[in-house]
Amino acid sequence: MSTGDTGVSASLHDHRLPMPVPVGEYDRCPVTDVLRRVSDKWTLLLITLLGRHPHRFNELHRAVEGLSPRMLTRTLRVLESDGLVEREVFPTLPPSVEYRLTPLGASLLEPLSALAEWAVAHHAEIVAVRQRTA
Numbered sequence: 738m739s740t741g742d743t744g745v746s747a748s749l750h751d752h753r754l755p756m757p758v759p760v761g762e763y764d765r766c767p768v769t770d771v772l773r774r775v776s777d778k779w780t781l782l783l784i785t786l787l788g789r790h791p792h793r794f795n796e797l798h799r800a801v802e803g804l805s806p807r808m809l810t811r812t813l814r815v816l817e818s819d820g821l822v823e824r825e826v827f828p829t830l831p832p833s834v835e836y837r838l839t840p841l842g843a844s845l846l847e848p849l850s851a852l853a854e855w856a857v858a859h860h861a862e863i864v865a866v867r868q869r870t871a
Contacts, residue, residue: 782801821842
């Protein structure tokens with residue numbers, strides 16, 4: 738959560754939250770903003786694919802079953818507007834477009850990998866608890 742207008746605590750467990758947490762503060766929090774963005778249905782997958790190498794649009798579309806061209810375009814535009822992905826147009830006939838992570842986008846790979854490792858390590862435990870409490 739944000740510390741007012743002064744930034745964000747480097748460690749979540751060290752940050753004192755006001756009680757109750759004001760909804761406005763939660764909505765303005767940079768962590769909340771970024772997590773909402775990357776937790777979108779297709780964003781993590783596209784960041785992962787682009788983290789391996791640049792892809793052309795159709796290559797990305799073929800790589801993800803169930804992702805419509807419209808949603809792929811929308812997701813890539815959002816990632817581009819956030820500075821995480823860059824788009825390069827090549828002057829071919831017809832023009833071809835390639836997408837790659839920016840340095841900012843690439844800097845997300847390590848923390849996302851840590852989250853993915855945690856999720857894989859604890860998924861069975863989480864599923865078991867869900868089943869017990871359902």
